[in-house]
Amino acid sequence: MTNGTNNEIIAVRTRFAPSPTGDPHVGSVWTALFNWLYARHYHGKFILRIEDTDRTRFIASAEMKIIETLRWFGLDYDEGPDIDGPFGPYRQSERLNLYQQYAEQLIANGAAYYCFCSPERLQEIRKEQKLRKTPIRYDGHCRNLDPQAAFSRRAAGEIAVVRLKIPFNGQTVVDDLIRGRVVFKNSVIDDQILLKSDGWPTYHLASVVDDHFMQINPVIRAEEWLSSTPKQLLLYQALGWTAPRFAHLPLILGSDRSKLSKRHGSMDALKFRDDGYLPEAVINFLALLGWNPKTNEEFFTRAELIKRFELKAVNKAGAIYDRQKLDWFNAHYLRSLPPAELVHLAKPYLEKKEVEKLPPAALGRVVGVAAERAKTLLEIPALTTFFFKRPAYEPSLLNWKQTVADLTAQRINRLLEILKDLPAADFTEDNLENIVKSKINDEKLGVGETLWPMRVALTGLKESPGPFTVAAILGKEETLERLSEAMKKLS
C-alpha cells in the first residue's frame, strides 16, 4: 500500500494488541479479524502484542485465553509472544526500558515534564472543573517547574509522573482511513501522562513506541481510540517519528446500542465454542458486521473474505450484535459440513456412553439427522435422545388429528405386519418409504393416519425427523419393538 502522503510503498503490518485483563470478548475478536483480514489481503504481517502495562487489572491467565481464542477462530499471527519475530519482545512488560528511555528523552528536550501532583489534588481539580462546567483537564500546575529543580526532586526520590507538553494553540488533524479528516483543537487536549509513578508506561506511550519500532501500519483499532489519537500524533511528533496511518473501526454494540460489555451477558469469545458455534460461521457473520462487499451474497469463505476485504468499505456507524443472524449462519454452516467432520465436531457434546453404543455408521446418520434441525452443535444431543432410549409419551399423542384410538391401533398393527415381512437388510429409508407408501395407497390407509402414529411410536415426539429416516436408523428389530409398545399403550 502507499502511505497516502508521498506514495512511498510501505509494507503492511497490522496488529492486535489486547490487554490481558480478562476473557477476550466478541468486540476484540472483531477488531482482530479486521486487522487480520487487512494484513492477509495485502500479503502483510499480522502481529499479536500483549499490552500488559496495567498492573492493577492484570490477569495472568488472560494471555493464554487470548492465544486460544485467536487459534480457535483461525486468526493466525506471524509474530507474537509465543512466535518470535524480528521486533520482539511482544509483551510490553518486557520492553519497559524502551519506554523509560524515550520518556527521559522527551524530558531532556523539553517535550515532556515531571508532574508531582498527587492523585488527590488531581481529583480535586476535576471536581471543581465539573462544578464550574469547564473542560475537565490537568491545570498545568507542574508544567512550568524549573527542569533542573524537578530533576533534583525526582532524584531525591520524590514520586512523579511524566506528562507530555501539549501545545496551547493550533490543531491536530487525524486523517483517518475510514472517517477522513478529523480535526482537534490542541487547546482541548490534555497533558497526557506518559509514565506512571510506578515507572510503567501508559497506553499512549507504550503503543506509540511499539507501533513505531514494530513498524505497524496502518493502526486499525476501535472508535473508542479516536479521541486519543491526536495526543498520540503529537507524541510521534515530539519523538521525531513519522506516524502510521490510522483506521478507526465502528463499535460493536449491545442491543441497547451501547458499547459491548459484561452487562450484555456473556460475550466471551470462547463461549462461542462452548455454545456449539463453528468458527467459520462466526467469522462470516462478524466480517459482515460493519463491512459489506457490495453484493447480495452473504456466505464467504475465509479466502473470499481476504480477497474482497478493504477498509474503504467499512461502515462508520456502530453495529448491533444480533444473535439470531449468527444462528442462521451457524445453521447453514452446520448443514454443509461433511458427515465425518460433523461427527467429529459433535462428539464432544454427546454423552460418551451413548456414543459408544452405536457403530460409527449409525452415529453418523444420527448426528446428520439431528444437525439438519440444529442451529448449534450444543443443540444436537437433545435432538438425538430418542435414538438412544425408548421414548415416553402420552398414548393420545399417537392419534393423528381427530383419528380415534381404535383406528390408530389398526394402522400400527398393519404397519407391524408389513414390516415384519421385510428382511432386516432391506430396512433402508428408500425401501421403507416405497413399501409403506404403496401399501397406504393400495389399501387406502390414509397417509396421516398411518405415518403420524408410526413416527410418534418411534420418536415419542410431536416434532421430529420423518418415520422412514428414523426406522432405517433404528433397524428392524428396534422399530418393531417400538411399534409393539405403541400397540400396548393403545389397548
Add this chain to the structure above:
RNA sequence: GCCGUUAUCGUCUAGUCUGGUCUAGGACGCCGCGUUCUCAGCGCGGAGACUCGGGUUCAAAUCCCGAUAACGGUACCA
C-alpha cells in the same frame, strides 16, 4: 459540561462521493401460502425504513444550513 463520531425497515446493510433508473434493493427475524404425517429445509408472498426542520433544484435518501438523538472520550484503564 466539554471534545469527537454517527444517523436508511426491529436488526445487519445496498443506494449518498458522480441528484432523476429509488412508488428505496437484499439478508436475518416476524407473518401467510405451497411442498409435507410433524418439525426442519426448500419455494413463493406480505408487513416493515430514508431522525426532524429549513433551503438549493424541474427533480433530493443523495447537495447546503440548522436542530435533535444515540454512542465514544474526557483515568497514574486500555
